């Protein structure tokens with residue numbers, strides 16, 4: 001596979017970077033690049049086709065291979081299927097009302113929102129007494145979420161990392177079986193794809209190569 005350097009010999013090109021001189025990437029990196037660039041935030045999924053629990057468990061296990069300073073193992077997962085997704089919608093609606101939202105269209109939308117995928121995975125970060133580790137626990141969980149998404153992509157699943165009102169709801173935390181001090185980092189919609197979303201453009205990263 002010929003890959004073209006964008007601004008440094010070992011930097012991979014952005015997908016739409018014009019080519020000049022080819023760079024031969026190791027096969028494993030080329031395969032990983034393909035996976036990482038293929039992962040898309042997509043809700044184009046079959047609502048009726050279940051995702052096997054064993055597969056979700058496997059993805060959660062994979063996620064725990066994310067880096068974790070001081071090995072605090074901060075990730076917490078909750079897997080919502082069936083009617084629990086409707087309950088998630090109700091609690092999200094209540095959270096929005098508590099926050100002063102009165103727009104009926106918005107509230108009705110929140111009610112049915114989580115039925116759009118057969119599985120919703122909530123990922124939370126445990127608290128820590130040390131303020132630095134408390135912050136880093138969230139960083140580690142964000143890394144775990146990305147590992148989860150990449151695993152999902154490799155498994156042929158569509159996924160969507162969402163945030164918003166459910167992440168701020170103590171009732172949602174309780175529904176998920178999380179501790180009161182856990183912070184919800186991500187709500188991941190998960191399902192089998194039934195369409196493809198457009199590739200969003202990525203601007204060139206700002207990179208400073210400091211040599212002296």
Ligand SMILES: Cc1cc2nc3c(=O)[nH]c(=O)nc-3n(C[C@H](O)[C@H](O)[C@H](O)COP(=O)(O)O)c2cc1C
Nearest residue numbers: 039040041042160161162163164185186197199200
């Ligand atoms: C912390 C975080 C929160 C996000 N929350 C939302 C969200 O609430 N709604 C949404 O449409 N996308 C959300 N996204 C997904 C981004 O919109 C998406 O990653 C971006 O549009 C780029 O598309 P891609 O993931 O397909 O490359 C979130 C992503 C992250 C990392």
